[in-house]
Amino acid sequence: MNQGRFLTRSARYWPQRPAILFHDRVITYRELDERSSRLANALIALGAQKGDRVLVQSFNRPELIEFECAMYKAGLVKVALNARLSPEEMVESANSSQAKIMLVGPEHVASVVQQAGRLTDIRTLVALENGPQGFLDYEALLAAASPVSPDVEMEASDLAVLHFTSGSTGKVKASMQTVGNRLASLRKVVMGRLRAKPGDVLALAGPVTHASGMFIQPFLFQGGTILLHDRFDAEVFMATVQQHRVTACFLVPTMINMILAHPRLKEFDLSSLRDVTYGSAPIAPSRIKEAWKAFGPVLSQGYGAGETTGGLVILTAEDHRIAIEEGREELLLSCGRAFGESRVRLVDDAGQEVPLGEVGEIVIQGPDVFAGYWREPEITADTLKNGWLHTGDLARMDELGYLSIVDRKKEMIISGGFNVYPSEVELALYRHPAVYEVCVVGVPDATWGEAIKAVVVKREGHEVAADELVDHCRQFLADFKKPRSVDFVSELPKNANGKLSRKELKERYWDGQARRVA
Known part of the structure; x- marks a missing residue:
């Protein structure tokens, strides 16, 4: 198996359709397939072998999507760091990953140069744009490499991604997501969270190194177009929704708040939106109602984490409609119901399932549950018990299966x-x-x-x-x-x-x- 084959197939089906829109750039499916194959081959030529980690740090740009596709094709492990990490967090994450190759966006070159002496394993630095001496040039590497996918054969248990936390909760750690995890994530998005077809446009303004990026491969799998923003600006975002007739987007509550507070909100035509998915933080029911009026009956939200390879609980647009239009406001305090292939239970400290309506810890079992924490066997053993992921999140479940998060156990x-x-x-x-x-x-x-x-x-x-x-x-x-x-x-x-x-x-x-x- 190799998830990179899906992009190659999409490029055969829709070669001239836009895969990525970024500012004034248009990258077709054929170009994305060829460029990601060239990158995969270039990394292999630099000495990267199946299972090796390759690091990237950059604000949103098309090269991040090319990078992810290349990692799948080459059988390499993607280590994508949040662009807003401090230099200290960047160094800690890079050294933990033991990556030997690092791709660097233009805004991060100076910081990487300054910290280069502390990067214990990095041997090769690649600048995505205008790199200084000591950096290889991204476009030159692609130009010299073959456009044919290396198509490395992978097993479901092989490591695909190291998903690092931001370090806000203390020690930096990385969730190990396998090839099987990533395929399970693709299945659940396509089956239940974000269906698409050629001509549909997905707007992403959050960092695609994290939650926003989980929708990229499923959308490319279905022939849709990714409208990528380098950062979020409410007015620019609404203008591009109108210009490109965006059909879907993923927003965090802060973005929704900024859109709703924008004085020119009503001047933009947002009627093309069919799916506005939000998540990653709590949001007030009153704000959800405002968003329902602004965007239309298209809201859904999800619950998940790096340990579950994305969302696995969803409060659908129909759930929102029932809550808002039929007076069931308590549903807006829920994150929804489990979907896809995983099992979700609530248990007490002894591991026994709690009665409906009582608070218990969310535990999860299924193909999207991660393989553990990178180089952290003790934390892994405390988190994965008898085949179940113990999330540390406390919740209640009602008789219809709606899950309401109460809090983090440690908070x-x-x-x-x-x-x-x-x-x-x-x-x-x-x-x-x-x-x-x-x-x-x-x-x-x-x-x-x-x-x-x-x-x-x-x-x-x-x-x-x-x-x-x-x-x-x-x-x-x-x-x-x-x-x-x-x-x-x-x-x-x-x-x-x-x-x-x-x-x-x-x-x-x-x-x-x-x-x-x-």
């Missing part, structure tokens, strides 16, 4: 002996119209051990007092769960993926404390 606040899940408090606060963004953390308290603090970004044009927000929570939460204090800030800290960094925020309140609560 639970213990206040006065009571367990409080931050996301549960955040969802209550998001129901207030003045709340734009919120993060809830436990802070030091001499009486309660930890006290619940809400850190809030107010929505533009809205005013609200701290005590008003606390009172607002009373109608949704037990008394011990409501915030004891509220701080207002202009923005919340984000990690390299654009997600709220609860760890960084919490650190501000615990800095200097002799006793720590993790």
Whole structure:
């Protein structure tokens, strides 16, 4: 087996159709197939052998898609780092991967040069554009290589991807995704999450090194076109949706918030959209309703992770319609129901399945569950138990199978002996119209051990007092769960993926404390 064959087949079916649109560039399926084959052969000529890791760091550009396709064709392991990693995180990830070859985008060349002495295994640097002395030239490598795919034969158990975390939760670690995992991911997207046909256009503005990138291969498999943005700008994004008649996109809540807040939103024609998929962070039900009005009845959301090779739980557009148009708003607090081939259960600390409606840890079994953490056997053993992935996420499931995430097991606040899940408090606060963004953390308290603090970004044009927000929570939460204090800030800290960094925020309140609560 080799997933690269799918692109070669698509190039035969639709050679002149656009595979990638990027600014004013158009790359056809034939060109993408040939360029990725040339890259695969060039890397092999540089000494890369089946199973070797190859590193890339760049903001979104077509070469990232060419790189992924080349890795499959050559039987190499893709190690794509988030473009926003700090130099320290980049060095740590690169050294952990033991990659010998690194491809570098123009914005990262200076940093790589500065850190080159600390990159213990990298022997060859390739500049995607205008590299300095010491870097090989990407286009020159392609020009000198064969356009015929090396088509290396692979097994389902062979390693395909090292998916590194951003480092926001502490030690950097990488999920090992196999060839079989990646094929399972393609199947579940094509079967249940994002169906497409030639002529359909998928807009991606988030980093394709992470969640956004999981839709690329399924879309190319079906003959669609990838409209790639190097970064997200709400106005540019809406303009290109209108210009290219975009049919599908993947957005994180921050992007949705920026679009909904844009003063020119109603001037753009977004009617071509059929699938607006969102995920990666919580979003307020009130904001989902606004998005439903702005985009139409096309919203869906998913739950998944690098350990599950993408989303495996989905709240469909029909679920959204029922929630919004039939008064079932509680569904908007759910991430949906499992689909595809994997099994999802909720268990207690003893590994026993909990009754419906009770909180348990999400555990998962199936072909998209990763092979473990790279060079981390102890963490792997603690995460993969008896064939089940223990996610560390706590959730409830109702009688119809809808899953509602409560929180991360390690982020639970213990206040006065009571367990409080931050996301549960955040969802209550998001129901207030003045709340734009919120993060809830436990802070030091001499009486309660930890006290619940809400850190809030107010929505533009809205005013609200701290005590008003606390009172607002009373109608949704037990008394011990409501915030004891509220701080207002202009923005919340984000990690390299654009997600709220609860760890960084919490650190501000615990800095200097002799006793720590993790």
